[in-house]
Amino acid sequence: xxxxxxxxxxxxxxxxxxxxxxxxxxxxxxxxxxxxxxxxxxxxxxxxxxxxxxxxxxxxxxxxxxxxxxxxxxxxxxxxxxxxxxxxxxxxxxxxxxxxxxxxxxxxxxxxxxxxxxxxxxxxxxxxxxxxxxxxx
Amino acid sequence: xxxxxxxxxxxxxxxxxxxxxxxxxxxxxxxxxxxxxxxxxxxxxxxxxxxxxxxxxxxxxxxxxxxxxxxxxxxxxxxxxxxxxxxxxxxxxxxxxxxxxxxxxxxxxxxxxxxxxxxxxxxxxxxxxxxxxxxxxxxxxxxxxxxxxxxxxxxxxxxxxxxxxxxxxxxxxxxxxxxxxxxxxxxxxxxxxxxxxxxxxxxxxxxxxxxxxxxxxxxxxxxxxxxxxxxxxxxxxxxxxxxxxxxxxxxxxxxxxxxxxxxxxxxxxxxxxxxxxxxxxxxxxxxxxxxxxxxxxxxxxxxxxxxxxxxxxxxxxxxxxxxxxxxxxxxxxxxxxxxxxxxxxxxxxxxxxxxxxxxxxxxxxxxxxxxxxxxxxxxxxxxxxxxxxxxxxxxxxxxxxxxxxxxxxxxxxxxxxxxxxxxxxxxxxxxxxxxxxxxxxxxxxxxxxxxxxxxxxxxxxxxxxxxxxxxxxxxxxxxxxxxxxxxxxxxxxxxxxxxxxxxxxxxxxxxxxxxxxxxxxxxxxxxxxxxxxxxxxxxxxx
Numbered sequence: 001x002x003x004x005x006x007x008x009x010x011x012x013x014x015x016x017x018x019x020x021x022x023x024x025x026x027x028x029x030x031x032x033x034x035x036x037x038x039x040x041x042x043x044x045x046x047x048x049x050x051x052x053x054x055x056x057x058x059x060x061x062x063x064x065x066x067x068x069x070x071x072x073x074x075x076x077x078x079x080x081x082x083x084x085x086x087x088x089x090x091x092x093x094x095x096x097x098x099x100x101x102x103x104x105x106x107x108x109x110x111x112x113x114x115x116x117x118x119x120x121x122x123x124x125x126x127x128x129x130x131x132x133x134x135x136x137x
Numbered sequence: 138x139x140x141x142x143x144x145x146x147x148x149x150x151x152x153x154x155x156x157x158x159x160x161x162x163x164x165x166x167x168x169x170x171x172x173x174x175x176x177x178x179x180x181x182x183x184x185x186x187x188x189x190x191x192x193x194x195x196x197x198x199x200x201x202x203x204x205x206x207x208x209x210x211x212x213x214x215x216x217x218x219x220x221x222x223x224x225x226x227x228x229x230x231x232x233x234x235x236x237x238x239x240x241x242x243x244x245x246x247x248x249x250x251x252x253x254x255x256x257x258x259x260x261x262x263x264x265x266x267x268x269x270x271x272x273x274x275x276x277x278x279x280x281x282x283x284x285x286x287x288x289x290x291x292x293x294x295x296x297x298x299x300x301x302x303x304x305x306x307x308x309x310x311x312x313x314x315x316x317x318x319x320x321x322x323x324x325x326x327x328x329x330x331x332x333x334x335x336x337x338x339x340x341x342x343x344x345x346x347x348x349x350x351x352x353x354x355x356x357x358x359x360x361x362x363x364x365x366x367x368x369x370x371x372x373x374x375x376x377x378x379x380x381x382x383x384x385x386x387x388x389x390x391x392x393x394x395x396x397x398x399x400x401x402x403x404x405x406x407x408x409x410x411x412x413x414x415x416x417x418x419x420x421x422x423x424x425x426x427x428x429x430x431x432x433x434x435x436x437x438x439x440x441x442x443x444x445x446x447x448x449x450x451x452x453x454x455x456x457x458x459x460x461x462x463x464x465x466x467x468x469x470x471x472x473x474x475x476x477x478x479x480x481x482x483x484x485x486x487x488x489x490x491x492x493x494x495x496x497x498x499x500x501x502x503x504x505x506x507x508x509x510x511x512x513x514x515x516x517x518x519x520x521x522x523x524x525x526x527x528x529x530x531x532x533x534x535x536x537x538x539x540x541x542x543x544x545x546x547x548x549x550x551x552x553x554x555x556x557x558x559x560x561x562x563x564x565x566x567x568x569x570x571x572x573x574x575x576x577x578x579x580x581x582x583x584x585x586x587x588x589x590x591x592x593x594x595x596x597x598x599x600x601x602x603x604x605x606x607x608x609x610x611x612x613x614x615x616x617x618x619x620x621x622x623x624x625x626x627x628x629x630x631x632x633x634x635x636x637x638x639x640x641x642x643x644x645x646x647x648x649x650x651x652x653x654x655x656x657x658x659x660x661x662x663x664x665x666x667x668x669x670x671x672x673x674x675x676x677x678x679x
Contacts, residue, residue, distance in 0.1 A: 008451035011438045013431040014578050016315035017142070017164045018440025018521075023432065023451045030432065030451070040520045041142050041440055047163035048576055048593075049584060056430070056586035057452065062413055063427035064456025074415075074425060079459070079467070086382075086424050087471035089407045093380045099356065103369040103378050106328040107385030108317030110461060111436025111448055113498035115319075116326040116334065117465040118384055120352060123327075125472040127356030129339050129363030130378075133328045135320050136283075136366065136666040137391045 002026055009036070013109065014049045017041055021050065030054050090126065099127035106133045138442045139310035139537040140274060141523070146172045147308030150270035152263075154183035154205070154294070155280020155670075158190060160575040162278070162314045162441075166190065169276075179270075181263050183208070184280065185570070186642065187635040196263050199637060202568050203557030203671045204253035206286060209293035210552060211249035212264040214241040216300050221268030226302030230541065233549040237296055240551035252554065268301055272308035279316065279572070283669040285558045287661040292550040299547045305539040315441040317579070318431075322439030325509070325524070326502060330363035335506035335524075339363075351505055365665040366392060373401035380407040384461065385428070389417040390580035390648055393667040394657030396624050411464055416582055417648060427458040434460050436495040437517065439524075443534070445512055446521035462498065466490040557671040558659035565621060565673035567605075567641045569655055577646035584646065597647030598631040601676060602640060606632040611678050619643070621674045624654035630678075641674055 004024040012019040020039035024032035033051050037044035066082035067074040077085075093101055104122040106115040119131045145151070145168040158166035166189075172178035173193045182194035183205075191197050200208050216222055217238060227234050246257035267273050275298055281290045295311050303309040315321045327333040337344040345358045364372055370392065372378030381402075392398045402408060402421045410419040411426040419425045432451045439445045454460065459467075469490035492498050496514035503510050511526040511533075522533040537543070561568050576594040577584040584590045599617055601609075611617055617630045619641060626643070628650035636642055643652040659668050 006451075008449050009447075010431065010449045010451060011318070011440075011446045013318050013438075013583070015162055016317060016320060016441040017162050018318065018438060018442070018444055018446055019164055020446065025451055028452055038519075041442065041444060041446075042164045045164050045167055049578060049587075049590065050164075052589045053578070053584055053587045054432075055588050056583040057432045059414075059586045061415070061586075062430075062455055062458070063415060063419075063425065064458050065427060066457070067415075067422075067425040067427075069423045074420070074422070077424075079457070082424050082426060083464075083467050083471060086409050086426070087468060089423075090380060090382070090472065093407060097379050100359070100363070101377065101379040103364060103372070103381045105366065105369075105381065105383040105386050105388070106323055108320035108323045108328075109385045109431075110319065110323070111434065111495065112319065112322040112326045112439060112445070112502065113436045113492075113495040114384070114461045114465060115323045115328045116498060116502050117462065117469070117492070118382075119327040119333070121465060121469055121472065123333065123339075123348070123358045124352040124354040125356065125469060127354075127359065129330050129359050129361065130369060131328060131363055132330050132366045132369065133320070133323050134317070134366065134386055134388075134391055135324055135329070136664065137393075137669075 002031060012050045014053065019046055019050050021046070030057060094126055100130060102126055102128055103130040106131060108133050108135060138312040139304065140307070140312055141442045141535040142168055143535070144307040145169060145274065146176050148172055148178050148272050148274040149308065150179045150181065150267055150273040152181045152183070152267055152273060152275045153190060154277050155282070156276055156278035156314055157184070157186070157188045157572055158276070158314065159188065161316070161573045163575060165314060169193070179266055181266060185637050185640060196259065196266065198255050198259055198263060200253035200255050202570060202640070203284060204554070205281065205284070205290045206293050206552050207244070207249045207252040207554040208255060208260065209290070209297060210241045210244035210554065211246050211260050212267065213237065213296055213300060214244045215246060215261050215264035216268040216297070217241065219265065219268070221265070222300045223302035227300070231299050231547040231549060236551045237549035240553065267297065272306055273301065273303045274309050274312060276312045276314060278314045280670055282313070282664070283666055284671070285659045285661055285668040286555050287666050288663045289552045289555070293552050296549055299549055304547065305536060307536065310536070313441070319438040321441055321443060322437065322445070325439055330365055334502055335508040337506070348505065367660060367665055367667065370398050370401045373405045379405065381405060382409045383418060384411040387416040387418045387580045387582060390645070390651070390653065393653055393669060394623050395651050395654040397657065411461060414582055416580070426464050427456070428461040428464060429454055429458050434462070434495070436462070437499065437514070443523045444521045445517060445524065447514065447517045462492065462495060466492055558668055559671060559673045561639065561673045565675050567639055567674045567676055569619065569621065569641045569643065569672040569674040571643050571645055571652045571656060571669050574644045574646065577644065579646065581646040581648070597628055597644055597650035599626070599628045599650065600631045600633050600636055600642040602636045602638045603632040603634050605638055606630065609676060609678065616679050618677050618679050619655060619674050621655040621672050623657055626651050626654050627679060641676060
């Protein structure tokens with residue numbers, strides 16, 4: 001049997017049950033997923049997605065660099081270029097049309113911390129309550 | 138959930154409605170099956186389709202789609218008429234009982250049978266089984282909420298639990314099963330237009346002042362709630378919404394009325410997406426920012442039982458992608474001018490956007506949120522914590538509303554039955570219902586890239602009732618077209634006896650068979666949730 005380099009305990013990214021996972025990792029590949037028997041929500045049980053649904057993490061088409069639309073095409077850009085453009089366009093639009101012309105969709109797949117910070121950007125920096133996500137969908 | 142996954146097996150009766158639990162929340166369904174098989178609980182299932190839980194149900198009620206309020210009001214009628222309401226509980230802990238009594242007085246089982254097609258005797262039996270239980274727990278998912286009267290449906294269920302005193306004890310409660318891994322958390326930390334963290338309302342002046350002060354904002358947080366997803370998309374076409382920043386979502390696939398969303402995103406002046414894939418929405422963006430997956434970052438997710446749990450970095454970041462936290466902090470610095478670049482003079486540097494770790498961010502959330510004040514990353518090992526957790530020595534709250542309700546007294550809501558917005562008619566004679574399958578997830582971004590899952594279920598099928606299929610000359614495997622007033626989808630037919638006649642069922646995992654091109658007839662007036670479960674469609678062989 002393959003011996004893992006490390007086993008990392010984390011929380012499943014699929015549904016709202018919140019199953020605890022042990023990711024077995026060898027050479028930076030998740031090759032096996034188990035769950036501790038004393039996990040509070042799932043007691044070691046996992047569904048087919050929770051046990052076998054992680055190829056997406058290693059997918060070849062993961063985004064690895066910022067992209068910007070130039071002449072109608074999305075082309076690679078540096079972080080400074082991309083972020084600078086995002087910030088200046090948001091400010092322009094905010095100044096021209098007012099803060100409520102901008103909307104932020106946070107994410108039911110992202111962490112609490114990320115969601116908190118993005119709504120803080122919306123409310124505290126742009127000055128809009130136009131913050132929502134797919135909770136209704 | 139008012140209660141916890143761990144106490145499902147303690148219920149004498151489970152009422153499950155609008156939830157295909159074995160496919161959408163498989164691990165919770167194990168607890169339900171255990172309650173029935175090992176602990177002798179009775180399962181009342183309300184679902185128009187025959188699903189795996191039907192095999193475990195003592196009573197399976199199959200109403201016409203969208204008639205929930207009629208059915209649940211009739212159950213309340215029976216509970217009151219047969220003396221099954223718990224008087225002591227109603228007197229001590231609730232209000233507005235007389236208003237409910239007045240409204241359900243005429244909601245007889247026969248009346249509900251005429252509307253829902255469920256035999257009156259079955260409604261009476263279900264009410265008796267639920268009403269007589271020592272402890273009864275209600276579970277629902279999007280089958281209840283994704284309706285033009287979703288709020289009414291939920292309140293009708295809450296009425297039943299209030300009538301019978303099924304709150305505050307193990308094996309009771311009203312328990313929505315939340316869909317996404319962190320939909321609970323995203324709502325909890327202010328990812329909604331009307332509330333900031335811990336559901337502190339933006340309309341409250343003191344709340345706004347607290348956050349403005351803590352964040353040292355120079356802009357004011359507006360006193361008016363913002364727009365919801367659906368309203369933002371409409372706003373683009375109406376010229377009100379000029380820019381959207383979308384993190385980790387794919388609204389073209391997951392929102393109702395795909396064509397409308399695509400049209401909106403083609404119109405929009407500036408679209409930013411932050412994601413791990415170039416999904417259908419990102420392909421239309423002006424800037425795409427590569428974030429990382431759950432396996433490459435630290436943080437917390439909050440599950441359906443309000444349990445905050447740790448997410449831990451397991452893998453190194455690939456390429457030039459960045460942790461999502463770092464992307465947002467970079468944006469924060471640039472917008473506040475704290476990176477040295479000048480911006481519009483109304484925006485001054487706010488708090489410094491140097492959060493080294495996710496745990497630093499959580500400390501800020503806890504400091505500003507009474508119901509989570511006692512939660513920190515350090516305390517989440519090994520089992521997480523269920524909010525409310527108001528102090529660092531508080532053990533968390535597995536069961537809500539024990540001594541009293543959050544609002545004080547539990548309030549009965551008198552409800553009147555309303556038809557769905559788009560019932561079938563001559564031109565569109567079928568009712569489209571949508572949902573999940575076990576092997577896939579939402580827009581398929583994650584599950585369809587997993588070889589094993591995709592091998593088991595490689596394509597989206599369109600299910601129709603077998604008798605309807607025969608009548609239309611359609612066989613399993615035939616290509617069919619489903620059309621609504623908003624769009625069309627084509628895919629392979631599967632005939633099944635598990636659907637009632639007149640129903641078409643599609644999942645929304647496959648962009649090639651886009652269920653949401655068809656949906657979008659209307660929304661709930663309060664919650665603005667789309668009516669995904671009832672759209673009128675026609676079906677033809679191609």
